[in-house]
Amino acid sequence: MIHIKEAYPDEMTVKISIEGKLDRNSLPTLEEVCKRHLESDKQLKVVVQLDKLQGVGLKAKEYLKKLGTRAQLTNVPDFLAMELFDSV
Numbered sequence: 188m189i190h191i192k193e194a195y196p197d198e199m200t201v202k203i204s205i206e207g208k209l210d211r212n213s214l215p216t217l218e219e220v221c222k223r224h225l226e227s228d229k230q231l232k233v234v235v236q237l238d239k240l241q242g243v244g245l246k247a248k249e250y251l252k253k254l255g256t257r258a259q260l261t262n263v264p265d266f267l268a269m270e271l272f273d274s275v
Contacts, residue, residue: 189213191220199229204236209251210244218250225257238262 189207201224224233235258
């Protein structure tokens with residue numbers, strides 16, 4: 188199960204916090220939330236906070252890696268950081 192919270196710290200930024208396990212069942216929900224903000228006419232800065240993420244499936248890892256090119260990923264757990272930011 189995953190919990191996604193959206194907050195607006197200022198008028199040009201949306202902070203998306205993810206809590207729980209991100210797998211193939213919950214990934215479409217995150218994709219929809221991110222797409223809505225990334226494709227918004229407002230051109231918001233999208234910040235995705237990952238510190239409460241407890242597990243990530245393979246497809247979710249691939250998505251987060253792509254998402255990192257369009258949004259700011261913050262508080263990435265150690266178990267995920269090497270895979271997302273490894274340039275090899």
